[in-house]
Amino acid sequence: MKPLTPNLNKWSDKTSEHRARMLISCPDQPGIVATVSKFLHQHEANIVQSDQYTMDPEGGMFFIRIEFDLPNLESKLESLEKDFANVADEFQMNWRISLAHKKQKLAIFVSKEDHCLLELLWQWQAGDLYADIEMVVSNHSDMRELVESFGIPYYHIPVTADKKAEAEAKHLEVTAGKVDTIILARYMQIISPKFLQFFKNRMINIHHSFLPAFVGGKPYTQAFNRGVKIIGATAHYVTEELDGGPIIEQDVQRVSHRDSVHELKRIGRHIERIVLARAVSWHVEDRILVHENKTVVFN
Amino acid sequence: MKPLTPNLNKWSDKTSEHRARMLISCPDQPGIVATVSKFLHQHEANIVQSDQYTMDPEGGMFFIRIEFDLPNLESKLESLEKDFANVADEFQMNWRISLAHKKQKLAIFVSKEDHCLLELLWQWQAGDLYADIEMVVSNHSDMRELVESFGIPYYHIPVTADKKAEAEAKHLEVTAGKVDTIILARYMQIISPKFLQFFKNRMINIHHSFLPAFVGGKPYTQAFNRGVKIIGATAHYVTEELDGGPIIEQDVQRVSHRDSVHELKRIGRHIERIVLARAVSWHVEDRILVHENKTVVFN
Amino acid sequence: MKPLTPNLNKWSDKTSEHRARMLISCPDQPGIVATVSKFLHQHEANIVQSDQYTMDPEGGMFFIRIEFDLPNLESKLESLEKDFANVADEFQMNWRISLAHKKQKLAIFVSKEDHCLLELLWQWQAGDLYADIEMVVSNHSDMRELVESFGIPYYHIPVTADKKAEAEAKHLEVTAGKVDTIILARYMQIISPKFLQFFKNRMINIHHSFLPAFVGGKPYTQAFNRGVKIIGATAHYVTEELDGGPIIEQDVQRVSHRDSVHELKRIGRHIERIVLARAVSWHVEDRILVHENKTVVFN
Amino acid sequence: MKPLTPNLNKWSDKTSEHRARMLISCPDQPGIVATVSKFLHQHEANIVQSDQYTMDPEGGMFFIRIEFDLPNLESKLESLEKDFANVADEFQMNWRISLAHKKQKLAIFVSKEDHCLLELLWQWQAGDLYADIEMVVSNHSDMRELVESFGIPYYHIPVTADKKAEAEAKHLEVTAGKVDTIILARYMQIISPKFLQFFKNRMINIHHSFLPAFVGGKPYTQAFNRGVKIIGATAHYVTEELDGGPIIEQDVQRVSHRDSVHELKRIGRHIERIVLARAVSWHVEDRILVHENKTVVFN
Incomplete structure (x- = not known):
């Protein structure tokens, strides 16, 4: 069988060049969602999907996965990450941002x-x-x-x-x-x-x-x-x-x-x-x- | 059988007096999550759970359900709702806040x-x-x-x-x-x-x-x-x-x-x-x- | 709550007075089904359901469950069991017959x-x-x-x-x-x-x-x-x-x-x-x- | 990819040369199972699996699927089918026998x-x-x-x-x-x-x-x-x-x-x-x- 090229059209916007995924885990405290979503809004990113989970509201771990769209994402990624490092430090976050289209x-x-x-x-x-x-x-x-x-x-x-x-x-x-x-x-x-x-x-x-x-x-x-x-x-x-x-x-x-x-x-x-x-x-x-x-x- | 009183201990913090649920649906646009989470943070509410869904990132409907904790919630509810009405208008939101402990x-x-x-x-x-x-x-x-x-x-x-x-x-x-x-x-x-x-x-x-x-x-x-x-x-x-x-x-x-x-x-x-x-x-x-x-x- | 009498109409023929269940387990060998079904037919019982399973065709255990109908079952049960004991001995069966309507x-x-x-x-x-x-x-x-x-x-x-x-x-x-x-x-x-x-x-x-x-x-x-x-x-x-x-x-x-x-x-x-x-x-x-x-x- | 030959070892006795499957549907009446299982026993076939279902004990349709083993099956099939035709006529059966190893x-x-x-x-x-x-x-x-x-x-x-x-x-x-x-x-x-x-x-x-x-x-x-x-x-x-x-x-x-x-x-x-x-x-x-x-x- 001749190797076939996978047809990836179906992924469309889910793996577009403008889409990124941000994963964060950190100790829970008030204001995390507000801070992160404000940060993204100020950097002109639009949140299209967000899931979060707190192990226990009183002092547990907080987990969030955010998908956002940001035009010209690849060129802006480095500065975005640099800026976010400050936010992350404040909340002791374990975090990463990945580009959705990058396999x-x-x-x-x-x-x-x-x-x-x-x-x-x-x-x-x-x-x-x-x-x-x-x-x-x-x-x-x-x-x-x-x-x-x-x-x-x-x-x-x-x-x-x-x-x-x-x-x-x-x-x-x-x-x-x-x-x-x-x-x-x-x-x-x-x-x-x-x-x-x-x-x-x-x-x-x-x-x-x-x-x-x-x-x-x-x-x-x-x-x-x-x-x-x-x-x-x-x-x-x-x-x-x-x-x-x-x-x-x-x-x-x-x-x-x-x-x-x-x-x-x-x-x-x-x-x-x-x-x-x-x-x-x-x-x-x-x-x-x-x-x-x-x-x-x-x- | 004598009527038994339901044992509701098990609900604990999920239905505490400080817990509220906010449900919003509106046309999607950038900044909704940032605005709402900032609003809640400024009003000293702590988001403990949040689920959202956008029907289609390009101009679809946006739905969010947020559970938050706010001490002395019942006494603050009226002013919270009044303040939020301004936010809601801006984004053409269909919304409501309900108290978790209210059956x-x-x-x-x-x-x-x-x-x-x-x-x-x-x-x-x-x-x-x-x-x-x-x-x-x-x-x-x-x-x-x-x-x-x-x-x-x-x-x-x-x-x-x-x-x-x-x-x-x-x-x-x-x-x-x-x-x-x-x-x-x-x-x-x-x-x-x-x-x-x-x-x-x-x-x-x-x-x-x-x-x-x-x-x-x-x-x-x-x-x-x-x-x-x-x-x-x-x-x-x-x-x-x-x-x-x-x-x-x-x-x-x-x-x-x-x-x-x-x-x-x-x-x-x-x-x-x-x-x-x-x-x-x-x-x-x-x-x-x-x-x-x-x-x-x-x- | 006043005790209610269970409505058992729904069971109809499954638990009729003529219905019995026969359970057998024994070492597998040729002729078991033929012998048992012939026995039941000669005693005027009609098999309405039969399930069987052999653990391994070559010398394993044989299991069968038969539901049969036999008019005036209760009065005939004792002689049926007595007659079947001979068959059972021949095949080293572990067996029992129970009346479906008997709770x-x-x-x-x-x-x-x-x-x-x-x-x-x-x-x-x-x-x-x-x-x-x-x-x-x-x-x-x-x-x-x-x-x-x-x-x-x-x-x-x-x-x-x-x-x-x-x-x-x-x-x-x-x-x-x-x-x-x-x-x-x-x-x-x-x-x-x-x-x-x-x-x-x-x-x-x-x-x-x-x-x-x-x-x-x-x-x-x-x-x-x-x-x-x-x-x-x-x-x-x-x-x-x-x-x-x-x-x-x-x-x-x-x-x-x-x-x-x-x-x-x-x-x-x-x-x-x-x-x-x-x-x-x-x-x-x-x-x-x-x-x-x-x-x-x-x- | 070079065509691979399916590995059929795993089927073992389920598709052995001695295994046949008999499928019958006919109007229900007493004695079907007895007659069929006696017929198979007399022809030296050993029933290894049998499933049956009656749509309604009182005058419904009867369905049975029997797997049996019979040494030298292929050479005996024709005469087996010929003999069974008489049984089948008596009960108005719709039936067939197929060889398990025949794909x-x-x-x-x-x-x-x-x-x-x-x-x-x-x-x-x-x-x-x-x-x-x-x-x-x-x-x-x-x-x-x-x-x-x-x-x-x-x-x-x-x-x-x-x-x-x-x-x-x-x-x-x-x-x-x-x-x-x-x-x-x-x-x-x-x-x-x-x-x-x-x-x-x-x-x-x-x-x-x-x-x-x-x-x-x-x-x-x-x-x-x-x-x-x-x-x-x-x-x-x-x-x-x-x-x-x-x-x-x-x-x-x-x-x-x-x-x-x-x-x-x-x-x-x-x-x-x-x-x-x-x-x-x-x-x-x-x-x-x-x-x-x-x-x-x-x-």
Whole structure:
């Protein structure tokens, strides 16, 4: 199949050159919204969407995501950020501004199961995933042809017990500074703490169970043995604690006693690809704020 | 059963005496959020929650719902509203401010099916419905004992072909100026345009189908005959067009060829009570804005 | 409220005097269905519904549930069972026949939360639960008035650390031989192994989490702390392993970062009552077969 | 991408050479199950799965689907069918037996939207769709390269106002007698009654709404204008009545006021591909019986 160019017309104003997204988290206090919205108004930006959440009105954390339009945004961004730094200091804000039309660069890591990778490739090709898939990295060579048929580079980096350090060095070499986010699309290798620190809150994994049920290996077999009536999948940011990172999204489907482990896997594959694709699209649209071990998702 | 006093502790700060809700709809233009949030900040109100939506950034309608805290709110409300009127004029706002702790007064209309009424009574008693049920009105006498056991007045107002005008006059007499909102909890009589005008966007009906499928009578029989695989229910504001008013909430449940009309009704009763209860709670928490034939629900 | 007599018209032929249910589990082998259906046909019974399931065609367990109609069933039951015993022996069957119109007798155990109890009472009163609620047992006295208003006896049996044995003796005294099934409708006391053995596969509990996630206490707080995006509830038969018995039914609902522990509880109460009510109705309609730690649910 | 051979290992015994499926519909009367199961037992077939449904015990229609294993099935099929014809006559049965390992041949018709086609191709490639995709037929040439990359023939048959008859003749020429079932995977042309009669109950369409809501054109625009809170898709057998054929499967997803028509389409594409894929897999596994304008789905 000849690589198709994703049709991005559909995004229209959501990813226009004038659109930016501002994400802020800070301790709550009176006047934040007033100050920020006045700041934007004075800089001639028009707020088109705003979502906020306060963990607890009495002294909790405050989170806000603002989409605004500002003509000639790119040329004004630097001074806008410089000016805002003063506001941010006053409120002890953790913040960033990103340009909506600027696509995130993704690396997808995969092992032998292709369904999550295929869903991302397909959504990308359909223009539903507003991002650049820079590369696919795998510890196997099985999917090279498929991936290259989409015009995407494929790095086969074997991971064996005695060459872990070497593999990790290669992972860093191909990704660090070259991609914004890493997607573990059923990548069945442990990520080292060292590699992780380069992609804190920028590495998304799909776990094939409804976490925290069935952590660890073979979750569908565990689910079958326990006789659950609903199975699920969980997309989360990767942290040092295995299957313990901040949950981004989960979904489930009903099963019954008739479903064998094989059938659970088949149903599960479907949930996994949906859940991972949702999590990735929220991530690249800057809809997720992480606080301690939880996510605030403005979707 | 002795009438129980609903336990409202659980609402805590959400319905504190200092909390107000401001609802605004107006044509979109730059600076609305900045102006409103500055206004509130200058009046020493602290925004704790804010949701907004713009129909179309280029010249559409703008909707916002703000929850704010302001000490000694009740005594300051009048001057706050007076001051805000100037802001509102400038932006051609349709707006209102309501006190979170002030409960709406409800009248529930019911015919012979009791499940929707019971769900509301039960949620009210459990303290999950923050409102006062002022009365139940019915064209039948069947539920008098049940309703009075909750300590709620029951008006039996028969509706017969030749006494429609008389019934309507009584409806107006008991409700107009005495309740804020009317809930049609499977009330099987047509509401006259005259009565409606007193309760525009303040009368909620539950329709026992997934509108716009199966408008009109006997929707479960219609659904059975069409062989659908999912049935639903719809809560909507009542307008002159039968089953055509702005939809507030819908929900569905899967059915199969095994389900008889009786079974569809049983499943449907469950969906109906959930959907109606959700719609009512959003309404009394001022989470719904109506624009033309649609609702904006900030939940 | 005057106790209402449940309207059971709606059950019609499903619970007619001629309808019986036959449940069989046995090692699979060729000819079971042929033998059983021939037996029933020769005894002039007409099969109106049949569900079967084989765990693994090669030497697994076979489960079947048959509904059949047989005129003058009650008078013929004894000889039918006697005749069938020979068939059953041949196939090493674990089996039973129950009369559809004969209602199971239930005891409901409850502590301080009333939502699950209320749902069962209400479904019973609406005629949707085909069973007799013989009694409500509680370690508190809070719900006496409510329960007695339905015309149902209420046993207040306090459970304190030093009087466990005494309480248990009373539990046995009021239930053993007097009810078929015990429903733990948010009964927050541990059931002793001794009491359990009287009600093996006849005691149903509702756990307020999506098991096996969040076993043990305070599951909603656990769910909040873990930041899950979906919460659930689980109905299961009670075994000696806490929260570890065969799962009958589960359901879930989506939540978000906005939902506090209080809000999770509110949403959860709703799931709990639905899930428990479903499990109970399947149980009393003989739709559940238990095999080791799993259920086969023919619904 | 080099065409991959679907991995069908996973189907194992479900599609073994010894497995057959028997589908029967007939007027209900006592003894059907006994007769059929005795017949199969006498012919040394072992029933591994059986589902039945009676529309109404008193004189309704009876439907049964039986999976059985019979060694050397293929060589015995003819005599088995001949013998069964006598049984079938006695009970006025409409029946068929099909071999589980024999794949159905499919033709997929498509216009310009590729998501439903892609889902089927992908499930086929993943081995989840047990069928042969013999060809893709389109009134456009857009998807030729994609389809041929899977090693599947592509027929571009333009349909213009003045050449309808010619197009139809070509459709018949390429499909009649060559495929078992036609899938309309967002094929936006009306099917003529003449073509239909060749594929009665063997032509499946996906309609992009929750039928019977929003029949006809532009259902997502209709849904947007009506302000519904849930959208859906419907797979149905094609009949002469547009959007009126027997419904096989439906599914839905929640939407909100925030979702534009474009967003509804994006969400809808996802529901459409799931629903169509489910309907196709039930069809090729002989899980669907059609009676008048309804389906009985044993899944």
